[in-house]
Amino acid sequence: MRKILIIGVLILTSTAAFSQGAYKPINLGTFDRKVYHFGFLLGFNSADVYIDRKSDFASQDSLLSLNSKNQSGFNLGIVAAYHFNKNISVRFLPTLSFEDRVLNYVFYAGPDSTTRYEKRIESTYIDFPINFKFRTDRLRNSAFYALAGGRYRINMQSEKDVKNEVADKILVKTDNNDFAVEFGGGVDLYLQYFKFGIELKMVVGVKNLLIPEATQFSNPLESLRSRTLLISFTFEG
Template identity: 35%
Template sequence: MLKFPAIVSLILLAVLLSTSGSYAQKRPTKQKLKNLEKYDRQRIHFGFLLGVNNADFIVKPNPDIKDLDSVYVVEAKGESGFTLGIVSNLMLGRYFDLRFIPSLSFSQRKLEYTLVSENHPPITKVKTIESTFLEFPLQVKFKSVRLTNGRAFVVGGFRYSIDLASQKDVEKEDEEIVKLKRSDYAYEIGFGIDIYLRYFKLSPVIMLSLGMNNMLVKEEGNLFSESVDRLYSKIFQFGLTFE
């Protein structure tokens, strides 16, 4: 499976190839053609988001982990997923927008536990956690001055997520699982470029989302949850918005 950086590189290449044609079209020799000249006068506009994500954890191990039976190290491993969303944009001023992008995000994360015991070599056990997030991000977008058919921007805000695949209340007699809370709160920061094409605006954007609440559900007698003190979500996302 392609790693997250490789996926982002391929998408960036596709964006560059698709937009290069629009700039290569015939235009006046003295001044470049300006696409969608009245676009930024719209008070409200809508669009959609397609993205790939890399979901991970920030792991805070139990301070007494080495006193626990057999567990020595706990590490998180990020996995790639994808996101679909609907963009709602409200213009607050010439350089500021308020954005609400309800999304459905599919992701997978892994926790790797290194187990040790006397007279035996260390072994690794992996706990895979699959999630389907219903996300509600509210963001403020700060835009630069438009230069012909492009402008840069930075964006920041907060996101509330509901994990539709949460196993918080699931009981498995034959397996110890790592349970996560159903809700998550996070702050987000990112940057991107608005590219004004002939019929719509295309915006590649890179986002980092960092969780603010401990996602771990503690269970007594569960070695895999007792060895962790706190778990926070960390998600990188590369997205394309079509508006």
């Protein structure tokens, strides 16, 4: 997740420096007069989870540690934007998101001995985000913006109905519906034939996704909430 954050900041910083360079002709001079714009997005994500442990977690002496490890994925989506004026707009971005998350468990197995398990939570989401976008005036062929909003998510790869029987194959089950809030910012670049956007966004789930089960992997957990860092590239005509 840190790598994507650093890459995103570097891209936005270098873009800002580039946009302040030598004189350039105005591209797409009438672009902002349109009320509607459509396009598509490509993105990369780093997915993780917030882990809330049960209050008696410390007393479960067979479980020595539990943590999560973020995983990389990608996103494909459509952009539909309605502009209230040149500085404020609302966007609907139905997206297909491929996200994986990993939980790492370490159990006590005897003197000087431990057993480790890696439990992967694989997800293919259909996302329905709605964002409010607050943009600066154009600086020749660029403009900077902040955004905030929320999304409803459906996991098409949920394994909530799988039977857990063998320890090595036991799954940490999660619900197939999620709600999340999101916030971030970016830069719009007006190119000769289309508007190209680069944005960095954090998506934080507000729903407990955990499906409780009487397994050694679910018992220590109170809740799991999704967390995703996105860097997206938008193309609008």
